[in-house]
Amino acid sequence: MQGEAILEVKNLHTWYGSQHVLDGVDFTVNAGEIMVILGTSGCGKSTLLKNIIRLYKPAMGSIRLLGQEMTELEEEDLETVLRDVGVMYQYGALLNSLTVGENVALPLEMHTSMTSELRHDIAELKLHQVELKNVYHKFPKELSGGMQKRAAVARAIVMDPSIIFCDEPSAGLDPVTALGLDKLLKTLNETLGMTIVVVTHELESIRRIAHRITYLDRGKVLFTGTLQEALSAQIPAIQEFFLME
Ligand SMILES: Nc1ncnc2c1ncn2[C@@H]1O[C@H](COP(=O)(O)OP(=O)(O)O)[C@@H](O)[C@H]1O
Ligand SMILES: [Mg+2]
Known part of the structure; x- marks a missing residue:
């Protein structure tokens, strides 16, 4: 390819x-x-x-x-x-009502039939991949601007897109x-x-x-x-x- x-x-x-x-x-x-x-x-x-x-x-x-x-x-x-396909929208666009981890796991919930446990583990892994630690249970507003962008990247790549x-x-x-x-x-x-x-x-x-x-x-x-x-x-x-x- x-x-x-x-x-x-x-x-x-x-x-x-x-x-x-x-x-x-x-x-x-x-x-x-x-x-x-x-x-x-x-x-x-x-x-x-x-x-x-x-x-x-x-x-x-x-x-x-x-x-x-x-x-x-x-x-x-x-x-x-x-x-x-992964997407990171202009202005980041994490949902404020969900935790950072839930935001990252959202595409898995929408597109796959994975258990919530597996979704959690994969989202955690992706957060690690973008060098974010101990943020899974935080809300987007509690993160700095740069960290929010990283979380948005984690969400964009959570399905391992091409x-x-x-x-x-x-x-x-x-x-x-x-x-x-x-x-x-x-x-x-x-x-x-x-x-x-x-x-x-x-x-x-x-x-x-x-x-x-x-x-x-x-x-x-x-x-x-x-x-x-x-x-x-x-x-x-x-x-x-x-x-x-
Ligand atoms: N949903 C919309 N409805 C009407 N006009 C829009 C809409 N979105 C963008 N535009 C207009 O289309 C043009 C291109 O916008 P956009 O694609 O957002 O440009 P860029 O991302 O390069 O700044 C602009 O003139 C903008 O005002
Ligand atoms: Mg634009």
């Missing part, structure tokens, strides 16, 4: 009412890579992720994820594909905590071969983790390739973006 396309998006169009938010997006993510999606605020990054995991159905185009055409799948088959999507994982974190989170994503990628798609606009983060980047501008892909290639491509919008950072 390494190196083959795990996600192929072709000619994707999305509207919110009359607003044409994605205007023919094409890009590919290869198995085993960390792909960073970037672009200015409001250019459609979160919408693109939502389209891929079918939280919001695009109007037109093709999304091939893990060998399945996502735009055509019926609920039941969609569910099967999504079991192999690919995870992270929407602005380091937003709101101080630089040191953001560095730690980047290291965690890199470790998951390098040790487990997990494919990771990250939306971020933190230049430091892009430098640290991106194998390739896809630059979105007003709903269109201006560039896909390595950061090095992007910087030497002489595309004004991209140069401006990196100068602003």
Whole structure:
């Protein structure tokens, strides 16, 4: 699987009412890579992720994820594909009414018939994997911002997915905590071969983790390739973006 396309998006169009938010997006993510999606605020990054995991159905185009055409799948088959996909939403989105451990175990409860004991043990293991200890019975609000993000990563990987999507994982974190989170994503990628798609606009983060980047501008892909290639491509919008950072 390494190196083959795990996600192929072709000619994707999305509207919110009359607003044409994605205007023919094409890009590919290869198995085993960390792909960073970037672009200015409001250019459609979160919408693109939502389209891929079918939280919001695009109007037109093709999304091939893990060998399945996502735009055509019926609920039941969609569910099967999504079991192999982890998601870390923008703003973390742990449920405040559940403990941290219950949050992490939630996908197991939703998608498997495991006993609660087994769910507990796996969630505990995943918390260890993201270097969180003694937090299972705490509530999200009792954790620091960085720890909440780690818990959200633990939840995203609890089903051992082939690919995870992270929407602005380091937003709101101080630089040191953001560095730690980047290291965690890199470790998951390098040790487990997990494919990771990250939306971020933190230049430091892009430098640290991106194998390739896809630059979105007003709903269109201006560039896909390595950061090095992007910087030497002489595309004004991209140069401006990196100068602003
Ligand atoms: N649910 C929605 N309904 C209507 N408009 C939306 C919705 N979500 C996002 N938008 C609009 O679509 C555009 C792209 O939003 P988004 O995908 O969130 O951008 P990004 O994540 O790149 O900041 C923005 O103009 C935003 O205001
Ligand atoms: Mg967004």
